[in-house]
Amino acid sequence: MSKSRGTGKKGAIHSLEVDASKGIITSFGQRFLFIPVELIHSIEDRLADMVGPMTATSFQYEIGKRGGSHYIRMAQKAGYDIKSSKDVGMIAANLGTLGGWGKLTVQEIDFKKKLIRLRWTNGVSVRPNKKSKTPVCHFGRGVLTGASEAMFGRKLESIELTCQGKGDAYCEALIGPPESVARYAETAEKQ
Ligand SMILES: [Zn+2]
Numbered sequence: 246m247s248k249s250r251g252t253g254k255k256g257a258i259h260s261l262e263v264d265a266s267k268g269i270i271t272s273f274g275q276r277f278l279f280i281p282v283e284l285i286h287s288i289e290d291r292l293a294d295m296v297g298p299m300t301a302t303s304f305q306y307e308i309g310k311r312g313g314s315h316y317i318r319m320a321q322k323a324g325y326d327i328k329s330s331k332d333v334g335m336i337a338a339n340l341g342t343l344g345g346w347g348k349l350t351v352q353e354i355d356f357k358k359k360l361i362r363l364r365w366t367n368g369v370s371v372r373p374n375k376k377s378k379t380p381v382c383h384f385g386r387g388v389l390t391g392a393s394e395a396m397f398g399r400k401l402e403s404i405e406l407t408c409q410g411k412g413d414a415y416c417e418a419l420i421g422p423p424e425s426v427a428r429y430a431e432t433a434e435k436q
Contacts, residue, residue: 346368
């Protein structure tokens with residue numbers, strides 16, 4: 246059995262409180278909901294059916310962004326001081342990985358350029374029996390972008406460079422100022 250490291254006693258699992266009498270689950274002073282991932286897939290599919298895949302993608306991304314900024318406020322309230330890449334790694338491990346979003350790691354972070362590259366496996370939008378031609382983690386990328394915006398205090402863009410949903414070994418996103426992300430995407434396309 247592998248032991249999880251670096252998550253400390255503050256891990257989401259440790260602070261998860263189930264109040265059976267009220268039917269409420271709380272963590273980090275916030276109410277959480279325990280739902281099957283299939284429900285997320287149903288929402289994705291219904292959205293795509295109703296408004297088309299392009300608009301559905303942008304919906305998921307924008308909704309994710311709202312949620313992501315909330316995660317950072319929650320982390321700050323819980324006493325996380327976000328000053329170094331180690332702090333960000335801890336938040337990713339405690340709120341991301343232990344929250345069930347997939348195994349999330351920080352690959353690169355530049356506080357000056359406000360740029361971050363994150364890698365994850367087992368994202369919630371990746372489905373075992375369905376392979377896509379394009380990246381699928383719009384909701385997750387939104388969450389990470391919203392969290393990065395709240396962390397860096399400015400508007401950011403993002404691109405999912407590789408995605409397990411299209412057969413890559415892992416998902417990886419670059420999040421940063423629009424001009425940096427556009428430049429990166431351009432260079433990647435030329436290679
Ligand atoms: Zn992905």
